[in-house]
Amino acid sequence: MGVVQGDQMVLNIGPQHPSTHGVLRLEVMTDGEIVSEIKPHLGYLHRCFEKHSENVTYEQVIPFTDRCDYLASMNSNFGYVVAMEELMEIKVPDRVEYIRIIMGELNRVASHLLALGVYGLDIGAFTPFLYMLRDRERILDMFEYTCGARLLYNYMWVGGVSHDLPKDFEKICFGFLDYFEPQIDEYNNLLTYNKIFVERTADVGVIPADVAISYGVSGPNLRGSGVNWDVRKDESYSIYDRFEFDVPVGDGKFGTLGDCFDRYWVRMLEIKESVKIIRQALKDIPSGDVHQALPKKIRPPKGSVYRRTESPRGDLGYYIISDGSPVPSRVKMRSPAFTALSCLDEVSKGWMISDVIAILGSLDIVLGEIDR
C-alpha cells in the first residue's frame, strides 16, 4: 500500500504553550499528526548574560549565572566559581568544597525531581508532578535555611561560599534523605512502571550514541544513549574524586537504547547516586572557616580558562578571558540544554505531535540557559 501524502501544515508550538518548558517556539511541519520537520526558534528569554558579564566585576557575574539555569542555580554558580578558581589558582578550604558538593548535589536532586515530574505532566500524569514538587520543596527549604534564597541563591563565591551551613543542617539534611529515599520507590510505582507511561516513552525518540555525540549532547541525555561520560568522574573537579558513586547509563530497559524512557530512567538513577554522594559528604565534612580564601578584590592574572562541570543538564562549561582588570574581558557559557535542543529536529522526524512533546520533555531543557 502506498503512503497517503497530504498537504503539509505549519504548526506553531509556543512561545506560549503548556509544555515548551518556558518560552520556546517550535515551528513544526506536520502532515496530520506526523511531524516531518521542527525548527526551534530561540531568544524569547535572551537577557544578554554574556554581554552583561563584560561590564560587571567578576563577583557580580555570579548572580547572572543563577538566572541562566534557574532550576539548578547552585550548579551554575559552582561551574563559574570552579573556573574562576582555576584561573586564579586559588585553593579553597576543604569545608567549602564539601559544602559546595552537598549543595550542588542537592540542587541536582531538586532539578531532576522537577524534570521527572514535568515529564510526567507532559505525558499526561498530573499526580507524580505534585509528589515530586512536594519533595523538592523540602530541598528548597534547606537552601532557604542556609542562604536565605529559594531559587536564585548567589551562594557560591569565588574562594568560598556566602554563608556557612547552619548548625543543625546535617541533622535536617539526613532527616530529609531518610525520608526521601523511600519516596523514589513511590515515584517508580506511580509513574515509571506504569504501562501507559512505558508505552509512551519506550522506543520513542531514540538518540543513537553516535548522533548524540555528533550533536554534542551531554549529561543524562548522553548517558541515556549508553555513553558513559560524566564530567564528575572523567574530568573530575572540586573533590568529586573522594566520593564513591556510579554513573548510571541507559540500557534500553523497556525498549531501544537511547529512547525517552532511558533518559528518564538515567535521571531517576542519578537521584539515587546524588543521595549517596550527599550522605558521604555530610559524614566527612570537616569544620573550618568558609571565608578563609575569599579574596577582597578579584583581579585574576591575564589569561583564559575553560572549565566544564556536570550540571544536572550536562556539560556546563565556562570560558573566561581575563585581561588583568577587575572586569572580565569575555565570559562564555557552554549551555548543555542548547546542544540537547539542537538534536530535536533529527530525533523527532516521523513521530507524532504527542511524541515531540515527549521527546522535548525527555531532553529536559531550561530556556533560561538556552537563551542566556
Add this chain to the structure above:
Amino acid sequence: MTVDFLVDWFATIGDFPILAFILAVIISGIPLFLLMALNAMVAVYAERKVSAFMMDRIGPMGQGPGLHAGKWGLLQTVADAIKLLVKEDTIPQKSDKLLFKMAPFIIFIGAFLGLAAVPFSSSLQVADFNVGVFYIIAVGSIGVIGIIMAGWSSNNKWSLYGAMRSAAQIISYEIPAGLSIIVPIMMAGTMNLQTMIQFQSGSIWGILPNWIIFNNPFTFLAFFIFFISAVAETNRTPFDIPEAESELVAGWMTEYSGFRWAVFFLSEYSNMLVVSGLAVAGFLGGWQSPIPGMFDSPGWGLFWFMGKVIFLIFVMMWFRWTFPRLRVDQLMHVCWKVFIPIAMFNIFGVGIWKLIIG
C-alpha cells in the same frame, strides 16, 4: 415520574393531547436540567477535592459558609460558576460564527437527552422507552457533531486537532461500548432499562446479588470493556487526547470562554453521569439493593442507583489523577485490536452460555 404518566394524568383533566405532551415534557425537563447543573457543581467540587487528596494537596478552601470556611471551600463551585457567567464571551474574529455559537448547544443537547432515559429508581425516570439502551447510545453520539463543529469553526489548529482526535476516538469507542452493552441486552432479552433492572433482582446462590456483571465470566468482562470505553467516550484521562493539555493546549475548547465553555463542562460531567448510569443499569443492577431482599423501597432505589453511579464517577476521577495519557495510535490500537475482538467474543460466549446453561 415519567412523561407518559404525566400525559395520562393530563388526559384525566381534559382533552388537549398536544398541550399536555408539551407541558409534561417541560415539567419533567426542568428538574432534569437542575439535576444536570447540580451534578456538574457537585462533581466539579468533588473532582477538585478528590484530586487534591490524591495529590497531597488541600484543594479549594476559603469559600464557604460559617465554620466551614477555610477548610472545605464548599462554595467554591458557586464562585466558579459566577465567575464563568460574568466572564467575557470571546468569539474569534475569523471563526465561523454561526457554527461557533451553535456547537455548545449541540453538545449540551446530546448530554441532556441522554439523561432523560436514565432510570434513577423504579418510578423516577423521565422517559421509559422500550429501547432505552439504544436511545442512550444514540443520543450520546450527538455530542461528537458539536465537538467537530467547535473544532472546525474556531479556526484554530489546536482546536482542529482536538476535534479530529475526538471524532476518531468517540466514534471508535462507541463500537466496543455498543458491543458490550449488547451483553446485558442478550441476558435480559430487552432494551428497556426498567425491565433490564427488574431482571437483575434476586440473588445468585443466595450470596451475590443477581446483577448481570456476576452472571457469568463473559458479562464480567463485558462490564470492564463497557466501562473503559465509556471513559474514552467521555474524553477523560487516560483517553483525554482531544483536550490533551500538554499537547493541544485545550483541544477543541481552546477558543471558548465564559458561559459557552461552562456548557462544555456541564456536558462533560453530565455525560459521565449518563454513561455511569447506563453501566449501572446494564451491569450493576440499577436501583437494586446490593443485599438481595433488603432496602428495596423506591427511595432506597434512588439511593442505591446514585450511590453506584457516584462510585463509578469516583473511579473515573481516580483514573484521571493516576494515569498518563495514551497516544492517538495507541488509543486506536486498544480499541480496534483489543476491545472489539474481545467484545465480539463476549457476545458469542454469552450466546453459548445462554443456550447451554440458560
